[in-house]
Amino acid sequence: FVAKYQNKKNKQSSLDSHIDGSEFSFVIALNDDYDGGELVIENERSIKLSKGKAVIYPGNLLHRVNEVKCGRRDVFVCWIEV
Numbered sequence: 001f002v003a004k005y006q007n008k009k010n011k012q013s014s015l016d017s018h019i020d021g022s023e024f025s026f027v028i029a030l031n032d033d034y035d036g037g038e039l040v041i042e043n044e045r046s047i048k049l050s051k052g053k054a055v056i057y058p059g060n061l062l063h064r065v066n067e068v069k070c071g072r073r074d075v076f077v078c079w080i081e082v
Contacts, residue, residue: 002030005037005065006072015065017043022059022079029053034071040064049075 007013014037027039029049038046039055041063047055057063059079 001077003075003077004072005068006034007036007068007070014067017062017064019062020059020079023082024056024080025059025063026054026056026078026080028076030074030076031072034068034073036067036069037073038066040066 003012003015005012005014027049029051032049032051038048040046041057042061046066049055065073
């Protein structure tokens with residue numbers, strides 16, 4: 001699915017810490033012209049992907065998305081079950 005984050009009224013600007021119900025999760029950046037919005041995995045690794053880049057990680061790792069401060073963060077998210 002495509003997730004959009006932006007710092008505007010009635011829009012999702014961040015995502016609280018959670019664990020996915022999948023074996024693996026991945027995110028592909030559809031753009032990179034925004035500020036903030038880093039993916040943080042296990043409260044230690046902060047990742048801001050360039051457009052077209054991807055990250056894959058075990059779905060059972062705690063992760064969140066920091067608040068987008070300016071612009072809009074568009075990502076393609078997928079959950080994988082083997």
